[in-house]
Amino acid sequence: MAGAFGFKSCQKIRGPQIRNLLEAKDFFLFDCDGVIWHGENAISGAAEVVNSLTRHGKNVVFVTNNCTRPRENYVHKFSRLGFTDVMLEQIFSSSYCSALYLRDFVQVSGQVFVMGCDGLRRELEEAGIPCVEEADDPGATIYDCALAPDVKAVLVGHDDKLTFLKLAKASCYLKNPECLFLATDTDPWHPLSSGRILPGSGSLTAALEVASGRKATVIGKPSRFMFECISSQFSGVDPAQCLMVGDRLETDMLFGSNCGLDTMLTLTGVSQIEEAQEYRNSELTTNHSLVPNYVVDTIADFLPALEELEEEGN
């Protein structure tokens, strides 16, 4: 297979190649936005693909940098969009993994200041991690507001209610070198259906990195940590048996490379095949980690191969 020799052709694969791949892998990691759905619309055929993979006994997990919703919301959304039986345990969001990092990995003792939205805060609280309450005082300023005395971590995520005061408070907490600095992810922006763009966690993280003079520890893709969360919850995951499917070279493909997984770019989202080819042709070898092993137009391209397998009673 293409990946076996370390050379990534970055070509679209079709019928028999897809079938070989589906037979060779037993653990499928899917990004959500741009791969499984666009907002409230499932990618055509995506539900059938996921349902069929599960019927074939494949492990399927969802690995998303979207930190705005708690995992239960994902379960409901999958069900609403026709994905049958997607369970809480299959969902690895950057907010959930941030909670695991704080609770299990560093065993934070003290409060966490969240520069992010309510969904992120809710995920932490469900894991038993206390978050600083945001005072609802529109007249407060960084000159005179109260600062919590026991903040042991600042966590930045997507925050469409960002204010200067939140950014300034976070900067002040980070003056304490013992206060951890985490980012759910570094996605720079997200496309809106109107053609507008939404600044992402990466944008807010950059602001705080400059203001604090520190670098954030990143939880989400492309960092390896989310794969460690998956490995610790599914025993015996073999990277060689995994396929990471995503729409963004800088997060999904790099995440796969960082974790030793074969990667597949689907063209229903942000990145284009030409960008992947540019990275492939780049003289900077670090860029080669962003090149997918495989490319499909959409994950619905899995369907014919899955139907064949079904007809053969596999």
Added chain:
Amino acid sequence: MAGAFGFKSCQKIRGPQIRNLLEAKDFFLFDCDGVIWHGENAISGAAEVVNSLTRHGKNVVFVTNNCTRPRENYVHKFSRLGFTDVMLEQIFSSSYCSALYLRDFVQVSGQVFVMGCDGLRRELEEAGIPCVEEADDPGATIYDCALAPDVKAVLVGHDDKLTFLKLAKASCYLKNPECLFLATDTDPWHPLSSGRILPGSGSLTAALEVASGRKATVIGKPSRFMFECISSQFSGVDPAQCLMVGDRLETDMLFGSNCGLDTMLTLTGVSQIEEAQEYRNSELTTNHSLVPNYVVDTIADFLPALEELEEEGN
């Protein structure tokens, strides 16, 4: 003198060396915050130094990355703090120079979207540059708000009323490659007297650079543009006759180096002499541009030399 051989000893200078320097230079550029004053308190002796330099026929200008106030406010503040006869023409703020850049250098035709405070907007409007009016609708979101059709530049400065909506709007305007992207300065943060810190323009610029995937053109120090503004308003300025006095290595000293000026670090502000020595000892030669030619504890160290000169009737 130290600077003449290209070697910067980064040592404090005293009496006779200061006197030699004052005699050798005829154009003094001072940063304000941390050099001339801290907030509303003048550095002890600073007014006497500036008044005396002017009496000796030296040219004195103030070069500040602080973009929050129009220049008239500076004139009033100087007067209030005992600096006699500081004129509008001596004040070069990054907001004023941004207005010059937009009006004279690129001759912008269309509106400017300002992610900054009222003082910056006012400076642009005084230069005749139309700015997008900020609608005062607290319920507006990037999903449904109006965007102005003729925005030809986005200008980022210090903005203590930053909101996510402003950041998102700026990101959307910058999708148009013909829309200029300017930053008044890239100061990362500013110290508050309480020990807290205030995220600076550099922090907000970083957020917008990530969200837009573009790099800002920087107007303020360390960019050369402010010296070009000074040169165009004071004919015959000779860089060899100039001394740039500041408290921040990464802006003031680098600005001086970039413009071919001798530089002096004063220790009443942000940077410490140890940081300067680290840059001096660094193997990265680019770091040597951040090393001052001279160091003083405070610009009040000029006073004995100035008094000597006065007694001699110079």
